[in-house]
Amino acid sequence: MTKHEIQEYLSKIYQLPVKKVNTMNYMGKRKRVFGRRKIAYYKYRDFKKAIVIFDDSLRDVGLGTRIISEEQEDRA
Numbered sequence: 001m002t003k004h005e006i007q008e009y010l011s012k013i014y015q016l017p018v019k020k021v022n023t024m025n026y027m028g029k030r031k032r033v034f035g036r037r038k039i040a041y042y043k044y045r046d047f048k049k050a051i052v053i054f055d056d057s058l059r060d061v062g063l064g065t066r067i068i069s070e071e072q073e074d075r076a
Helices: 003-015 070-075
Strands: 019-025 031-035 039-043 047-053 059-060 066-068
Touching: 003 019, 003 047
Parallel strands: none
Antiparallel strands: 019 047, 031 039, 059 066
């Protein structure tokens, strides 16, 4: 997935206010297994990590996150 796809996915499906998305690509580790007759090689799968920065309207309340609506902001 690209940065734009991650941002679109989070905003459309979960209705989260995404401010910025950073991604990192990692190469899977390569390993060797020593057998009796030969050495077997294998590699773990490559993977991508995404760090998402949310907008300031999303607040942490300890047990999870919630989006503060305009009506609730007026009360506070």
